[in-house]
Amino acid sequence: MTELAVHTTAIPGLLVIDLPLPGDDRGWFKENWQREKMVAAGLPDFGPVQNNISYNQAVGVTRGIHAEPWDKYVSVATGRVFGAWVDLREGDSFGATHWHEIGPGTAVFVPRGVGNAFQTLEAPAAYTYLVNDHWSAAAQSQYTFLSLADETAAIPWPIPLADAELSAKDRAHPRLAEVTPVPPRRTLVVGGGGQLGRALAALWESRADVDVVTRAQLDIAEALSVDAFDFSPYGTIVNAAAHTAVDAAETPEGRQEAWAVNAAGVGRLVEAARTQRATLVHVSSDYVFDGTAEVHTEDEPPSPLGVYGQTKASGDQLVAMLPDHYLVRTSWVVGEGANFVDTMAGLAERGIDPSVVDDQIGRITLAEDLAAAIDHLLTARPAPGTYNITNDGEPLSWAQIAAEVFALTGHDPARITPVSTATYYAGKDGIAPRPARSVLDLAKITATGFTPREQLAALRAHLRPSALAGID
Incomplete structure (x- = not known):
C-alpha cells in the first residue's frame, strides 16, 4: 500500500x-x-x-x-x-x-x-x-x-x-x-501614528503592498471600528498600537483605556488574523516582567507589577493562541515623537540639569531598528513565537543614558544627577511600579540572522547631526 x-x-x-x-x-x-x-x-x-x-x-x-x-x-x-x-x-x-x-x-x-x-x-x-x-x-x-x-x-x-x-x-x-499577475496579500500596520508605526512607514515607504493606518482609521479599542474594517486583503498584520501611558493606566479612566487597547483590542486583531489566515506581529514590553531577573528570556513567565504590564501580558497570551504569530518583546523605545532621549537633549540645550533614576537597568531600542527586526522576521520567517528585540551592548541605567545624551550633544554629563527610583517619585501619587531590570536576552533573534546595533552607536545615529557638530 x-x-x-x-x-x-x-x-x-x-x-x-x-x-x-x-x-x-x-x-x-x-x-x-x-x-x-x-x-x-x-x-x-x-x-x-x-x-x-x-x-x-x-x-x-x-x-x-x-x-x-x-x-x-x-x-x-x-x-x-x-x-x-x-x-x-x-x-x-x-x-x-x-x-x-x-x-x-x-x-x-x-x-x-x-x-x-x-x-x-x-x-x-x-x-x-x-x-x-x-x-x-x-x-x-x-x-x-x-x-x-x-x-x-x-x-x-x-x-x-x-x-x-x-x-x-x-x-x-x-x-x-x-494576464495581470496575482499580487501578494497586503501588509497592514495598525497604530501608524506611534513611534514604531512611523518607523515602519518609513522603512516600507517604497512598497506598494503596505497600508499604514492610524487610530482615526482603525481603533482596535472599539468593536464597531474593527467590525467595519475590511481585513480581507491582508496576509500580514503588524500591531504597533498600544496604550503606553504607564502612570495613567493606574487611574480609573486610564485603567479602562489600557485594558481596552492592550487586551480587548489585541483580542480583536487575533480574531481578524485567524479569520484571514494572516500572520500577526504584535509588540510586547519589558513591563510584563517584575524586573527581578538579571536578564529576561523569551521563556520567562509574565509577572507584571502594574496595570500597564498586566494589560500587555494579557494581550500577549491572546496572541500566543494564534499559530502564525511573532510576539516581539522590546524595551525603552526611541523614535519619532516624544521619547526620553529627545527630552534629555532638549533639557541639555535649555540649560536644565535633571535628576534621573539610576536603579532601572536596561537597553534602549531605536524604533527604526525595531522596524528592521520586524521586517527581518517577516522575510526570514523563522519559527513563530516570541522574540526579544532591543539594541545590544552593555546594559545601562536611565541616568547613564541621559549622561551619554548630554555628552553626545556637547554638554557636561555631570549635569545629570543620579537618584534612586524611590527618591525620584517620593511624594508623587499615581505612579506605576517599574521593573528594576529590563535587560532582554537577544540570543534568539541573533540566531535568526539579525544582529541588533549597539545601543550607544544607535543613540549617536539618532541624535541630530547638527547637535553632534564638532563632537568626535
Missing part, C-alpha cells in the same frame, strides 16, 4: 500528495484530508472551511485555468483526471507549470494565485476540493484566468482541446502575456 508522502513541484507551494488506499475485494477507503498526519508530513495547516465537488460525466470535460483568492486541496473520489497548474502569482515563478494525473490515490495542494485546471480521463469523475474561504460572488470577481491553450504554458492535454468539452467562458480566457 502507498505510504502518505508529500512532494514539491516546480511551482513554489504546489504540493503533490500520495494517499494510502487500503482496501479489499469490496473496494477501498482513504483519509482524503487528515489534518494531524498531513501537517506532520509537510502540508500547510490551511484551515479548510468549504468542500466542493465537481461531477464530470464524460471523458474530455476540461475546466480552467482559474486562479482563486484562496488555497485549495484537490483530489478525486471516482474516476481519473489530468490536472494542470500554472503559477499566476507576481514574482520570479510567474508562468511556471506542473501537470500530474490524479486518481483516488493522489491529491494536490494548490496555493492562492496558482491557476488550476483539469481534464477528465476516466468518467464519471468526481473532482473534490477543499478551500479555506467561503465562495461568494465578490470573491469570484477576484479570480485570475489563463487560456487552456496558452502556448507559453504548453500544457500537453491528453485529449486535444479541439476534441474536448469546454465552456464558452473557458475558451475565452486570455494568453499569459495578457
Whole structure:
C-alpha cells in the first residue's frame, strides 16, 4: 500500500500528495484530508472551511485555468483526471507549470494565485476540493484566468482541446502575456501614528503592498471600528498600537483605556488574523516582567507589577493562541515623537540639569531598528513565537543614558544627577511600579540572522547631526 508522502513541484507551494488506499475485494477507503498526519508530513495547516465537488460525466470535460483568492486541496473520489497548474502569482515563478494525473490515490495542494485546471480521463469523475474561504460572488470577481491553450504554458492535454468539452467562458480566457499577475496579500500596520508605526512607514515607504493606518482609521479599542474594517486583503498584520501611558493606566479612566487597547483590542486583531489566515506581529514590553531577573528570556513567565504590564501580558497570551504569530518583546523605545532621549537633549540645550533614576537597568531600542527586526522576521520567517528585540551592548541605567545624551550633544554629563527610583517619585501619587531590570536576552533573534546595533552607536545615529557638530 502507498505510504502518505508529500512532494514539491516546480511551482513554489504546489504540493503533490500520495494517499494510502487500503482496501479489499469490496473496494477501498482513504483519509482524503487528515489534518494531524498531513501537517506532520509537510502540508500547510490551511484551515479548510468549504468542500466542493465537481461531477464530470464524460471523458474530455476540461475546466480552467482559474486562479482563486484562496488555497485549495484537490483530489478525486471516482474516476481519473489530468490536472494542470500554472503559477499566476507576481514574482520570479510567474508562468511556471506542473501537470500530474490524479486518481483516488493522489491529491494536490494548490496555493492562492496558482491557476488550476483539469481534464477528465476516466468518467464519471468526481473532482473534490477543499478551500479555506467561503465562495461568494465578490470573491469570484477576484479570480485570475489563463487560456487552456496558452502556448507559453504548453500544457500537453491528453485529449486535444479541439476534441474536448469546454465552456464558452473557458475558451475565452486570455494568453499569459495578457494576464495581470496575482499580487501578494497586503501588509497592514495598525497604530501608524506611534513611534514604531512611523518607523515602519518609513522603512516600507517604497512598497506598494503596505497600508499604514492610524487610530482615526482603525481603533482596535472599539468593536464597531474593527467590525467595519475590511481585513480581507491582508496576509500580514503588524500591531504597533498600544496604550503606553504607564502612570495613567493606574487611574480609573486610564485603567479602562489600557485594558481596552492592550487586551480587548489585541483580542480583536487575533480574531481578524485567524479569520484571514494572516500572520500577526504584535509588540510586547519589558513591563510584563517584575524586573527581578538579571536578564529576561523569551521563556520567562509574565509577572507584571502594574496595570500597564498586566494589560500587555494579557494581550500577549491572546496572541500566543494564534499559530502564525511573532510576539516581539522590546524595551525603552526611541523614535519619532516624544521619547526620553529627545527630552534629555532638549533639557541639555535649555540649560536644565535633571535628576534621573539610576536603579532601572536596561537597553534602549531605536524604533527604526525595531522596524528592521520586524521586517527581518517577516522575510526570514523563522519559527513563530516570541522574540526579544532591543539594541545590544552593555546594559545601562536611565541616568547613564541621559549622561551619554548630554555628552553626545556637547554638554557636561555631570549635569545629570543620579537618584534612586524611590527618591525620584517620593511624594508623587499615581505612579506605576517599574521593573528594576529590563535587560532582554537577544540570543534568539541573533540566531535568526539579525544582529541588533549597539545601543550607544544607535543613540549617536539618532541624535541630530547638527547637535553632534564638532563632537568626535
